[in-house]
Amino acid sequence: MATLYKGLQEEAIGDLTPIDTTDWDAKDHGKNGELAAINAFLAWINNDENAAQRALDAMATLESNWDDHTQWASIFACPHLCFTTRLPGIF
Secondary structure: OHHHHHHHHHHHOOOOOOOOOOOOOHHHHHHHHHHHHHHHHHHHHHOOHHHHHHHHHHHHHOOOOOOOOOOHHHHHHHHHHHHHHHOOOOO
């Protein structure tokens, strides 16, 4: 568990991926979604206001392309991919 926790802490301080608002890129949104989820978890488990703010900042970059529907498969797969590929066996 210590190795997993240390890995989460290292991932949490990563840089946000700039989002191109003219093109919905599932990979870029996924990276920022991972940062949001990891920081939200660390904020909760450690009562860490800085991690909470990083989670909020990451979530603020997330947008959907719901209006144009060009990436529906990615929209539905993202939550599954973000959690099952990053934390196998936990989610």
